[in-house]
Amino acid sequence: MVETVAPQTLGSWLKEADRCISTWESRWGVFETHPSLRVDHQVLSEAYEIYVNRLAENYPFFHPRYAGQMLKPPHPVAILGYVTAMRINPNNHALDGGPPTAAMEKEVVDKLAKMFNFPEHSLGHLTTSGTIANLEALFVSRQENPDKIIAVGSAAHYTHARMANVLGVSVEHIQSDPDGRIDLNCLEEQLRLKDIGTVVLTGGNTGLGAVDPIQEAVQLCSQYGVRIHVDAAYGGFFRLLAGTDSLSDRVSNELEAIEEADSVVIDPHKHGLQPYGCGCILFRDPKVGRHYVHESPYTYFTSDELHLGEISLECSRAGAAAGALWLTLELLPLASNRGLGPIMAMCLDAAQRWHAALEDTPLRSWGKPDLDIVGYFPDIETGLASEIDQASQALFEASMASSTDPIFLSTLRVNSKDLHMRMPSITLDQQYVRILRSVLMKPEQASVAESIVDTLVGFVESDVR
Numbered sequence: 001m002v003e004t005v006a007p008q009t010l011g012s013w014l015k016e017a018d019r020c021i022s023t024w025e026s027r028w029g030v031f032e033t034h035p036s037l038r039v040d041h042q043v044l045s046e047a048y049e050i051y052v053n054r055l056a057e058n059y060p061f062f063h064p065r066y067a068g069q070m071l072k073p074p075h076p077v078a079i080l081g082y083v084t085a086m087r088i089n090p091n092n093h094a095l096d097g098g099p100p101t102a103a104m105e106k107e108v109v110d111k112l113a114k115m116f117n118f119p120e121h122s123l124g125h126l127t128t129s130g131t132i133a134n135l136e137a138l139f140v141s142r143q144e145n146p147d148k149i150i151a152v153g154s155a156a157h158y159t160h161a162r163m164a165n166v167l168g169v170s171v172e173h174i175q176s177d178p179d180g181r182i183d184l185n186c187l188e189e190q191l192r193l194k195d196i197g198t199v200v201l202t203g204g205n206t207g208l209g210a211v212d213p214i215q216e217a218v219q220l221c222s223q224y225g226v227r228i229h230v231d232a233a234y235g236g237f238f239r240l241l242a243g244t245d246s247l248s249d250r251v252s253n254e255l256e257a258i259e260e261a262d263s264v265v266i267d268p269h270k271h272g273l274q275p276y277g278c279g280c281i282l283f284r285d286p287k288v289g290r291h292y293v294h295e296s297p298y299t300y301f302t303s304d305e306l307h308l309g310e311i312s313l314e315c316s317r318a319g320a321a322a323g324a325l326w327l328t329l330e331l332l333p334l335a336s337n338r339g340l341g342p343i344m345a346m347c348l349d350a351a352q353r354w355h356a357a358l359e360d361t362p363l364r365s366w367g368k369p370d371l372d373i374v375g376y377f378p379d380i381e382t383g384l385a386s387e388i389d390q391a392s393q394a395l396f397e398a399s400m401a402s403s404t405d406p407i408f409l410s411t412l413r414v415n416s417k418d419l420h421m422r423m424p425s426i427t428l429d430q431q432y433v434r435i436l437r438s439v440l441m442k443p444e445q446a447s448v449a450e451s452i453v454d455t456l457v458g459f460v461e462s463d464v465r
């Protein structure tokens with residue numbers, strides 16, 4: 001039988017890490033830490049207690065009852081990998097900042113490229129976040145197509161427009177359909193009318209996880225000779241499940257079509273079980289590396305090999321982030337039937353169960369989820385849009401405030417017109433409406449989805465109305 005390690009035993013592994021790193025340190029000879037670096041034990045215990053108490057004011061991100069934002073603690077193996085490397089604190093801006101973690105970065109980036117079926121010699125690196133990774137993609141797009149417009153779906157992440165603004169590039173927002181997917185007719189019209197250089201597609205948007213029609217958009221963009229960037233910061237790891245029963249055929253095919261894109265972003269700090277500080281950008285064509293060329297007088301002196309700092313807009317980056325991802329993928333590989341795949345499948349299952357459990361209740365699903373985010377709203381058939389808005393907010397507050405059964409949700413602002421498509425009888429007395437949103441990114445949520453929905457229904461039937 002395989003002996004498994006439960007998260008609770010992390011403490012003993014951290015002690016082991018401490019021992020290993022101390023042994024490594026003593027190889028170089030013991031020395032006295034300078035007195036200026038010593039701290040007062042009493043002050044430390046007092047400050048630490050305050051620190052821990054303040055941190056305890058967080059929402060319980062780890063718990064299945066927390067179904068609000070895209071938040072969960074990293075896997076214990078990632079914590080172990082991170083803390084161990086952090087004791088050394090390598091900097092992956094250049095090979096000599098940390099040769100081992102720089103090598104690990106290349107290995108994990110290759111694994112991610114392989115997951116998307118990108119060519120063997122594609123180029124990529126880790127970044128501090130999805131936003132920076134998207135900035136890199138848009139930077140390369142601008143260098144490849146100077147003076148051309150970047151087209152972005154209206155339901156795409158808000159940082160694309162912000163980063164295009166940083167780069168001084170114009171943005172064209174392309175209308176989305178009522179499910180939040182880019183509208184291909186509108187896209188084609190803009191491709192015909194405007195000088196578009198790059199189209200940004202989303203492989204699972206942050207709002208409700210909608211996956212754009214990537215396959216057809218790829219065809220369209222190749223007809224017009226336009227670059228494609230896919231933002232799969234949140235949804236990228238679901239690519240592992242393409243071709244399995246966990247995903248619909250449509251979503252499978254869209255995620256497989258990412259392999260045709262010029263660049264893709266994925267966030268290991270979302271579904272890759274990593275602590276914050278780990279995004280990734282991949283470019284199909286390694287020749288785009290030329291846009292990064294810069295001369296630095298003092299950094300890259302140990303090798304003629306490619307330095308990660310030469311293909312990154314950022315300078316300092318945590319070697320510990322690469323190390324943590326490397327160690328995690330040794331234990332939980334990028335595979336459909338073991339490691340990360342089954343974890344992702346359970347998250348999808350949780351969302352499907354949540355969606356199904358809403359049927360015949362006073363809550364109505366926004367629609368069958370593409371990935372693991374569910375939208376829903378109080379079903380007030382003949383009411384006003386503002387009533388749905390207020391009832392959503394009331395349920396959001398009541399469920400969190402419950403002393404016995406708290407459930408943590410989030411709200412999402414949607415266009416009233418998209419609500420009207422679902423409830424034609426509703427009167428649109430305001431432009432936007434809040435609905436409820438649950439991100440089910442913890443595999444434990446699959447077995448409690450129905451009971452959580454029951455609890456929410458209880459709140460609707462008692463407190464909220």
Ligand SMILES: *Cc1c(COP(=O)(O)O)cnc(C)c1O
Pocket residue numbers: 129130131132134157159202204205206231232233234235267279
């Ligand atoms: C999270 C997310 C981003 C932003 O990434 P950060 O890592 O939060 O900077 C961009 N796009 C999508 C689709 C995301 O889910």
